[in-house]
Amino acid sequence: MAASSLTDTPLETHKLPAEFLYGYATAAYQIEGSPAAAGRAPSIWDTFTHPDPKSGIKHTIDGLSGDVATDSFNLWKDDIALLKSYGANAYRFSLSWTRIIDFKNPPGEDGLEKINEEGVKHYRAIIEELVREGITPCVTLYHWDLPQVLHDRYGGWLDRKIVNDYVHYAKVCFNAFGDLVKHWITINEPWVISVLGYGQGVFAPGRSSNRNKSPEGNTSTEPFIVGHNIILAHAYAVKWFRENVAHTQGGAIGITLDTSFYMPYNDDPENVRAAQRAFASRLGWFADPIYKGQYPASLKEMLGTRLPELSPEDATVVKGSSDFFGLNTYTSNLVQDGGAEELYGKVKTGFTRPDGSHLGKQAHVSWIQIYPPGFRQLLNYVWKTYGKPVYVTENGFAAKSDALLSLPEVVHDADRVEYFRGYSNALLEAVVLDGVPVKSYFAWSLLDNFEWADGYTTRFGVTYVEYATQARHPKDSARFLKQWFEAHIAN
Ligand code: PNW
Numbered sequence: 001m002a003a004s005s006l007t008d009t010p011l012e013t014h015k016l017p018a019e020f021l022y023g024y025a026t027a028a029y030q031i032e033g034s035p036a037a038a039g040r041a042p043s044i045w046d047t048f049t050h051p052d053p054k055s056g057i058k059h060t061i062d063g064l065s066g067d068v069a070t071d072s073f074n075l076w077k078d079d080i081a082l083l084k085s086y087g088a089n090a091y092r093f094s095l096s097w098t099r100i101i102d103f104k105n106p107p108g109e110d111g112l113e114k115i116n117e118e119g120v121k122h123y124r125a126i127i128e129e130l131v132r133e134g135i136t137p138c139v140t141l142y143h144w145d146l147p148q149v150l151h152d153r154y155g156g157w158l159d160r161k162i163v164n165d166y167v168h169y170a171k172v173c174f175n176a177f178g179d180l181v182k183h184w185i186t187i188n189e190p191w192v193i194s195v196l197g198y199g200q201g202v203f204a205p206g207r208s209s210n211r212n213k214s215p216e217g218n219t220s221t222e223p224f225i226v227g228h229n230i231i232l233a234h235a236y237a238v239k240w241f242r243e244n245v246a247h248t249q250g251g252a253i254g255i256t257l258d259t260s261f262y263m264p265y266n267d268d269p270e271n272v273r274a275a276q277r278a279f280a281s282r283l284g285w286f287a288d289p290i291y292k293g294q295y296p297a298s299l300k301e302m303l304g305t306r307l308p309e310l311s312p313e314d315a316t317v318v319k320g321s322s323d324f325f326g327l328n329t330y331t332s333n334l335v336q337d338g339g340a341e342e343l344y345g346k347v348k349t350g351f352t353r354p355d356g357s358h359l360g361k362q363a364h365v366s367w368i369q370i371y372p373p374g375f376r377q378l379l380n381y382v383w384k385t386y387g388k389p390v391y392v393t394e395n396g397f398a399a400k401s402d403a404l405l406s407l408p409e410v411v412h413d414a415d416r417v418e419y420f421r422g423y424s425n426a427l428l429e430a431v432v433l434d435g436v437p438v439k440s441y442f443a444w445s446l447l448d449n450f451e452w453a454d455g456y457t458t459r460f461g462v463t464y465v466e467y468a469t470q471a472r473h474p475k476d477s478a479r480f481l482k483q484w485f486e487a488h489i490a491n
Contacts, residue, residue: 014432015490021136021439022485023090024083024446024462025394027143027188029066031449032096034073038118040096041103043145044156048204059206062455069450071470076126079446082463082472083135087482090136092393092442094143094188095123097169100176103149112168113149120176127180138183138393138440140256141170141237144193144204151205157193157226163233170237174245182251184241185326185393186234189258190227190286199223199343202453221306223343228308231289235314235321255290256326256393259283260333261374261381266354270337274347278335279381281345291386293319302342324439325386328394331367332359332374361415364398365458370415372422379430379438389437395423396444398451402459407473410464416477424484443481447472 029045049065051057072079083091099119107113130137146156147165154161170186187193192203199222201208207222234255241253262278264271277298280288284296293315300307310318333349340346351359351369360370375395382390397419402410420443430436448461456467462478465471 014428014488016428016431016438016485016488018490019439020489021090021138021183021391021441022481022489023088023092023135023138023440023442024086025092025442025444026072026079026446026449027094027140028096028099029069029143029145029450030445030452031070031072031079031093031447033067033069033071035067037073038099038122039102039104039116040099040119042148043096043098044148044151044204045145047148047151048206059202059204060453060455061457064450064455066450068467070447070465072447073122075470077129078472080126080129080133080135082446082474084133085474086462086478087486088135090138090183090440090442091130091446092138092140092185093126094140094145095173096145097142098145098147099123100172101147101169103147112165115172115176120172124176127177131180136183137177137181138185138391138442139173139177139181140185140188140393141173142166142186143188144197146204156205157198157229158222160229160232162229163236166233167237167240171240171244174241174249178245178249178251182249183391184251184253185256186237186253187230188256188393189328190230190234190255191258191282193230194223194227195343198226224303224307227285228310231286231310231318232314235290235318238321239317252323254322254324254326254388254391255286256328256391257283257286258328258394259378260329260331260349261371261378262333262335262349263374263377265334265336265350268337271335274337274345275335277345278333278347278349281343281347287325287386289315289318290322291320291325291388298345302346322388325382325388325390326393327378327382327390328444329375329378329392330395330397330444331363331369332371332378334359361418362400363415364400364403365454368397370397370419370422372426375423376426376430376434379427379436380434383436389439391440392427392438393440393442394444395441396460398458398460402448402461402464403457407464407466411473411475413475413477416462416475417480420477420480420484424481424488428488441485 101113102116196203198207259282262275264275280296280298288296336348339348397416399413399415445460447463448459448465451458464473
């Protein structure tokens, strides 16, 4: 490490490379609304957010769904204009599987549904507009909106049959958009899908292994089966891409994984090992097979036969199946040994140091505090451990003020500015001082939007959305990021 901090040399000598991608991220179900438009069929998130009213169950805090969201199915041109006004040169968004493939009609003899041309046309228009505006489209194929039909047919991610359906969908997207799209993300956050969807049951499809403990009192195998099938679906789609698209159309393809930075609570060896286990359970579970060809030893040891085996044939497809390391990260955690929950590697995580101080400012959500040094260390950890260029595909903050204030004060999101100031400088330090090849930074999110189980009560946007009118109001954080990246990307 040449210098320990950027303040050792003048700031203007430090720049990100000219081709660095700076922009914002969103996801289809969180912004689009219009669930039935252009021939779209329901996903598991539509079902999850509309439970039978007689049951009295609510899966979102405010009881609301993504039916309207930020109405971006209709307002996408306004969204692109916003991106432009924020100086973004890239946009990460996801496609809705059930708008692109026609799940309203039965499958053909091959068991696969046909293309829904209307849906393809919709996304084609968005992608063309982005390219016209000089904004690089970075497309996520799967951001949690599994076709309900496939969940009903064979259990969705619980069955290996999903690999065939996912690859079919991916092929359709590569063929339809691959002339313009050169950055593909296969799947967003397998850990969240597996653990929150099939372990804790707080996300769709709401399956909780707590209801289904094995005789030893362990959590069930479902999250690990789901995780396994996600890895395979990703890898077989990439195999097809490389064999059929890469040579003619070019482009990079990879997966996005999510993690916090895990630090031992103190130097007690038990806690040092616990932090390693936390990484193995959150990140290594997916990253080790994909970048190294096998599951982490600590996970195999903890789960025994409940962790599916990666067959030699699959392992050759899985190993090396990501051109880059897509990273979503929001915070850091202090880790202590203990805790029964296998899904978290049997550790306890927190933000409070032994002396009682906190890592940083608390977000509106319980799981985030501001700790920029952890971001720099995480970028170093990922690069050293997995050896691939890093695309930061999400990073962001839900400020308390967003939930408390109303217009016009709410756009002065000082806490979010503090977060982005710290994290952007940490990114720069990782790149210019530590030599970590970071290729992109996508802030989460372009807009306040449907924040999954939090409904609309949690706002991550750099743009305030008045949901009654869909009016968009740029927050101070949008101005901050625009200026920061203007100053720190080389010409
Ligand atoms: C990510 N956790 O989800 C998703 O990719 C986004 O869709 C989401 O809106 C954003 O982060 C903010 O939450 C996560 O509990 C959800 O650790 C939960 C966790 C992490 C990421």
